[in-house]
Every structure is written in C-alpha cells, then in structure tokens.
Amino acid sequence: MIRNQKFIAVIGGSQPSSEEARLAEEVGRELAKQGAILVCGGLGGVMEAACKGASAEGGVTVGILPGDNRQVANPYVQIPIVTGIGYARNVAVVKSAQAVIAIGGNYGTLSEISHALQSGIPVIGLNTWALSRNSQQDNSITIAQNPAEAVNKALNLAIN
Amino acid sequence: MIRNQKFIAVIGGSQPSSEEARLAEEVGRELAKQGAILVCGGLGGVMEAACKGASAEGGVTVGILPGDNRQVANPYVQIPIVTGIGYARNVAVVKSAQAVIAIGGNYGTLSEISHALQSGIPVIGLNTWALSRNSQQDNSITIAQNPAEAVNKALNLAIN
Amino acid sequence: MIRNQKFIAVIGGSQPSSEEARLAEEVGRELAKQGAILVCGGLGGVMEAACKGASAEGGVTVGILPGDNRQVANPYVQIPIVTGIGYARNVAVVKSAQAVIAIGGNYGTLSEISHALQSGIPVIGLNTWALSRNSQQDNSITIAQNPAEAVNKALNLAIN
Amino acid sequence: MIRNQKFIAVIGGSQPSSEEARLAEEVGRELAKQGAILVCGGLGGVMEAACKGASAEGGVTVGILPGDNRQVANPYVQIPIVTGIGYARNVAVVKSAQAVIAIGGNYGTLSEISHALQSGIPVIGLNTWALSRNSQQDNSITIAQNPAEAVNKALNLAIN
Numbered sequence: 001m002i003r004n005q006k007f008i009a010v011i012g013g014s015q016p017s018s019e020e021a022r023l024a025e026e027v028g029r030e031l032a033k034q035g036a037i038l039v040c041g042g043l044g045g046v047m048e049a050a051c052k053g054a055s056a057e058g059g060v061t062v063g064i065l066p067g068d069n070r071q072v073a074n075p076y077v078q079i080p081i082v083t084g085i086g087y088a089r090n091v092a093v094v095k096s097a098q099a100v101i102a103i104g105g106n107y108g109t110l111s112e113i114s115h116a117l118q119s120g121i122p123v124i125g126l127n128t129w130a131l132s133r134n135s136q137q138d139n140s141i142t143i144a145q146n147p148a149e150a151v152n153k154a155l156n157l158a159i160n
Numbered sequence: 161m162i163r164n165q166k167f168i169a170v171i172g173g174s175q176p177s178s179e180e181a182r183l184a185e186e187v188g189r190e191l192a193k194q195g196a197i198l199v200c201g202g203l204g205g206v207m208e209a210a211c212k213g214a215s216a217e218g219g220v221t222v223g224i225l226p227g228d229n230r231q232v233a234n235p236y237v238q239i240p241i242v243t244g245i246g247y248a249r250n251v252a253v254v255k256s257a258q259a260v261i262a263i264g265g266n267y268g269t270l271s272e273i274s275h276a277l278q279s280g281i282p283v284i285g286l287n288t289w290a291l292s293r294n295s296q297q298d299n300s301i302t303i304a305q306n307p308a309e310a311v312n313k314a315l316n317l318a319i320n
Numbered sequence: 321m322i323r324n325q326k327f328i329a330v331i332g333g334s335q336p337s338s339e340e341a342r343l344a345e346e347v348g349r350e351l352a353k354q355g356a357i358l359v360c361g362g363l364g365g366v367m368e369a370a371c372k373g374a375s376a377e378g379g380v381t382v383g384i385l386p387g388d389n390r391q392v393a394n395p396y397v398q399i400p401i402v403t404g405i406g407y408a409r410n411v412a413v414v415k416s417a418q419a420v421i422a423i424g425g426n427y428g429t430l431s432e433i434s435h436a437l438q439s440g441i442p443v444i445g446l447n448t449w450a451l452s453r454n455s456q457q458d459n460s461i462t463i464a465q466n467p468a469e470a471v472n473k474a475l476n477l478a479i480n
Numbered sequence: 481m482i483r484n485q486k487f488i489a490v491i492g493g494s495q496p497s498s499e500e501a502r503l504a505e506e507v508g509r510e511l512a513k514q515g516a517i518l519v520c521g522g523l524g525g526v527m528e529a530a531c532k533g534a535s536a537e538g539g540v541t542v543g544i545l546p547g548d549n550r551q552v553a554n555p556y557v558q559i560p561i562v563t564g565i566g567y568a569r570n571v572a573v574v575k576s577a578q579a580v581i582a583i584g585g586n587y588g589t590l591s592e593i594s595h596a597l598q599s600g601i602p603v604i605g606l607n608t609w610a611l612s613r614n615s616q617q618d619n620s621i622t623i624a625q626n627p628a629e630a631v632n633k634a635l636n637l638a639i640n
C-alpha cells in the first residue's frame with residue numbers, strides 16, 4: 001500500500017540558513033501529513049530538517065547516501081540506501097521521486113534540479129536557484145512561496 | 161524505529177527454478193516474521209518471490225532498480241529506488257544490506273556476492289555459487305540448508 | 321607522456337544550433353592545436369562537433385558513454401568508455417577533466433556544469449547557462465567570447 | 481584509427497603475487513605488440529604491471545579510476561578516467577573492453593569477471609577464479625596457460 005503513496009524528494013544544502021532549515025522541516029511535516037513518502041540524500045542540513053519534520057508527523061523517510069556507510073545517515077532517516085557511488089547518487093535521489101522540492105542549495109542541489117528537469121520530473125523551488133540561457137529566463141522550476149504551497153504543488157504535479 | 165531493524169538483501173536470478181522461487185518466498189516470510197527489512201533488486205524471479213513472502217507477513221520491502229522506471233518494480237516492492245545506473249546498482253543492493261542471502265542465481269547474482277564479500281558484508285548461500293581460486297576452495301559464502309537457517313545466519317552475522 | 325597533456329571536457333547538447341556546432345568544432349580544433357586531450361560524453365551534437373574538430377588537427381578524443389554500447393559513439397571518438405550507468409556518467413565526464421568548456425546545452429549540460437562547480441573544476445561558458453540564487457547572480461562560470469578565448473581560459477585555469 | 485584497434489581489459493588484484501605481476505606485465509607487453517589498447521582499473525598491482533608492460537612497448541593505456549582523484553592513477557596510465565563512483569566503476573572497466581583477461585585477483589576481480597560474463601564479454605583466465613553452481617562446474621572463463629595465449633585468445637574472442 002506504500003506504493004499508492006507519493007514519493008517526493010526534498011533537496012537542498014548540508015549547510016542551510018536557519019530560514020532554509022525551518023522551511024525544510026515544515027515541508028517534511030506537510031509531506032507526512034499528506035501521506036507522502038520523503039526521499040532525500042540522507043545527510044545533514046536541509047535533508048535532516050526535512051526528515052525531522054516528517055518523522056515528527058509519523059511519516060516515512062528514505063535517505064539515498066553517497067558513501068559506503070549507513071552510519072552517516074541523519075538520525076531521522078528510516079530507510080538508508082547505501083549507494084557507494086558518490087555524487088552520482090544525486091541522479092538516484094531525483095529519479096526515485098515523482099516530484100522534487102528544492103530549498104536553497106548549492107551546486108549539488110543544482111545538479112539534482114538539472115537531473116530532475118532532464119528526466120521530466122517536476123521541480124518546485126523555495127528560495128532556490130534561478131536559471132537563464134542565452135539571456136532568456138528558464139521557467140522550468142515551479143516557484144512556491146511557502147512550504148504548504150510547495151507540498152501541494154509537488155503532489156499535484158507528481159508524475160507516475 | 162525502522163533503523164533498529166536489520167536490513168537484509170535477498171539476491172538471485174530473475175528466472176529461478178520453481179524450487180529457488182519457493183526458497184525465496186520462504187526466506188521473505190522468515191525475514192518479515194523476525195522483523196527484518198528486505199532489500200532486493202526490485203525485479204522479478206527470486207526478487208519478486210522474496211518480496212511476496214515478506215509482504216504476506218506484513219514486512220517492509222525495498223527494491224533498488226537498475227533502470228529509469230519505477231513501474232517495472234515487482235508488485236510487492238513497497239519502496240522502489242530508481243537508480244538509473246544499470247547493473248552498477250548491484251553494488252547499492254548489497255551495500256544497503258547488513259547481510260546478504262543468495263539463492264541460486266546467474267552472473268548478476270555472482271557480481272553481487274563478489275561486491276558483498278569485497279565490502280565485508282556476510283553472504284549466506286542457498287543452492288548458489290561455489291568459488292575456488294588456484295584450485296583452492298574459497299569458503300567465504302556461509303552455506304545454509306534451508307530458508308529458516310539462512311535467515312537466522314543472516315541476522316546473526318549482520319554487520320552494523 | 322599523454323599524462324603531461326591537459327584533459328579538457330567539452331559539454332553541450334546533442335541537438336545544438338548550427339552556431340553552437342560551429343563553436344564546438346572550433347573549440348575542438350584549438351584544443352588539439354594546443355596539445356590538450358578532449359573529453360566528452362561521446363554522443364552527437366556538440367560532442368561530435370568538438371571531436372570532429374580535434375580529430376581534424378590530430379588530437380586525441382575520449383568519449384564517456386552513458387549506455388552499454390560502444391557503437392553509438394560518434395565517429396570521431398578514439399577512446400570510447402562504456403559506463404553503463406546512464407546520465408550518472410555526467411559526473412565522470414567532468415571529473416575526468418581539469419577544466420570544462422560548456423557550449424549552449426540543455427539540462428544535461430547544466431547538470432555537468434553543476435557537478436564540475438561542486439568538485440572545484442573550472443567551467444568556461446560559451447553561450448550557455450547563467451545562474452542566480454536568491455536574486456543574486458552566481459559568477460562561477462567564466463564567460464568566454466569565442467572558441468580561442470575559451471580554450472586559453474580552460475588551459476590557464478586547469479587544475480591538477 | 482584508434483577505433484580500429486581492439487580494447488582489452490586486464491583485471492586483477494592490487495596486491496598480486498610476484499608471479500601474477502610478472503604475468504600481468506607480459507600480458508601488457510603482448511597487447512601493445514599486437515596493437516591492442518589496454519583498459520584497466522588504473523590502480524596498482526596487476527593494473528600497474530600490465531600498464532608498465534604495455535608502455536614499454538609503446539602501447540596506449542586507459543585507467544578507469546574509482547575515486548575523485550586522477551593523481552592516484554599508476555604512473556603508466558596515459559588516459560585516466562575519473563569516475564567518482566567507487567567500485568561501481570568495475571562495471572565500466574569491463575564494459576569498455578571487447579574481451580577481458582583476468583590474472584589472479586580477489587573479490588573485486590571476481591565482480592568484474594561476473595559483470596563481464598553477464599554482459600556477454602569474453603573472459604580469459606590466468607591463474608584466476610574457478611566457478612561452480614549446484615556442484616556443476618561453470619566453464620565460461622576461457623583458461624589460458626601463459627600470457628601470449630591469453631592475449632591471442634582475447635583478441636580472437638573479442639566482440640564488437
């Protein structure tokens with residue numbers, strides 16, 4: 001029956017601002033309240049805050065780790081996946097989700113946004129990257145103003 | 161609290177004999193009864209039989225898929241991980257487990273056995289590969305005679 | 321002695337504009353003239369144009385392919401690397417280079433730019449993506465106005 | 481024109497016996513003499529000995545590295561490929577070759593043998609693993625008695 005639940009990734013940096021961490025925790029809470037399963041990169045910062053929020057509401061959390069060691073997963077990851085493939089695991093984080101919520105983030109987050117867009121997986125952004133090509137804005141990232149809106153958009157746009 | 165449960169991988173071919181499928185289903189049942197979480201490659205054959213057995217006992221099943229499509233997961237996979245990295249996902253299947261139970265299997269299974277042994281993850285074998293080097297038998301695979309013994313050995317040998 | 325040569329990646333889309341293809345071929349020529357080895361994703365479009373240019377000047381070309389089949393490499397790839405890991409090979413394309421030249425490109429190229437910047441590998445841009453975060457421009461991509469400038473900047477900024 | 485040359489992988493442990501190292505160096509020499517390009521995992525032991533032999537005869541050597549650092553390649557690797565994907569790079573080592581020569585080796589080598597056989601890539605063995613399933617010997621590894629025979633068999637069996 002878990003298969004009927006939506007899998008939504010939350011991506012963002014391991015050293016977020018306190019505001020980004022607050023947003024991530026609230027996103028995690030909302031996802032759990034709405035019955036979605038949280039997928040993330042399994043480490044600290046935005047990933048940990050989101051898992052903490054989801055756990056507080058009894059949600060399920062999946063952490064797809066880059067290294068060889070399950071012990072480095074943040075304490076709110078319930079299902080640690082140990083890939084051993086380094087940052088190439090970013091591809092697996094987004095492909096395992098039906099929509100992605102990006103919060104702040106650095107170049108690792110940008111790589112995940114890119115891989116998601118390349119694969120046709122919707123990306124919802126909260127205070128995150130903006131893109132343009134040849135001086136033309138790229139509007140592929142769906143902007144949200146707050147965590148509840150981000151979660152609603154993610155669930156509405158989620159692919160099969 | 162899932163983190164306190166053991167993660168055990170079940171590996172084997174996608175076209176098992178009926179005896180191998182029976183063993184896999186029984187291994188899945190036993191794992192679920194003992195509260196372990198089942199990790200597998202997410203596809204058919206031994207993977208599906210093990211997930212079916214675990215599901216029948218209310219267990220949790222994780223399927224780490226090679227391709228880009230969650231839809232190909234067998235119907236008993238509750239947590240599909242979509243890696244997009246092809247057979248390199250074999251590494252993630254075994255690294256995500258604390259012990260591995262190999263049932264029958266072809267060269268893909270042998271690669272998983274090898275990656276597990278290379279990473280110091282215990283491998284328990286049921287009717288599977290036997291190895292030798294320079295005419296000397298390699299006894300790294302712990303042999304089990306039946307599903308219950310395989311599961312008990314896996315849980316006892318499981319690393320942290 | 322090849323080890324003393326610089327490895328420079330050229331990244332860009334498989335369906336470039338004719339202007340982008342022209343830029344890529346010229347970049348390939350310049351790299352070969354200056355003794356650098358060209359690394360790319362091995363397929364068509366910008367990758368093929370760059371390899372064609374490098375080959376015309378007697379340069380060495382390496383194509384790091386996503387799939388399982390060497391036959392799909394463009395005809396100017398001399399050293400095809402068959403990864404079998406899909407788009408996760410984008411990480412290997414940039415990590416195998418000491419600097420990266422991005423020409424045009426879509427989301428796959430953006431993922432490569434991101435992975436390079438995350439790994440501290442310089443990125444030189446020709447008519448490619450522009451980035452901003454929280455309404456602040458990110459200037460990590462070094463802009464070049466033409467192929468010769470791009471190659472000179474890549475060789476000057478190349479890391480060890 | 482490199483594309484018309486055969487790509488042959490040499491696999492084996494990083495801590496070979498002196499006899500295995502001697503065999504590997506001789507295999508590398510023979511491959512270069514016959515115009516083949518050597519592919520390997522890029523590190524020490526059998527990989528280094530094979531690259532040393534090939535270099536001594538003016539051959540081309542490709543090293544597909546597991547980590548993030550080109551500096552760890554052995555000094556005879558001319559084309560270092562930096563994958564960043566850990567042992568999952570074993571898949572790329574064999575897929576990049578048209579035939580594989582295994583010399584001695586531990587579980588990492590066994591995983592490469594397995595991935596090659598799974599992909600239909602011929603494996604030639606010199607003092608390496610022997611396999612059996614359900615008490616039946618598996619003869620998929622073509623045995624060679626010496627380096628020259630191994631190279632001849634690899635070149636004859638090489639796939640396209």
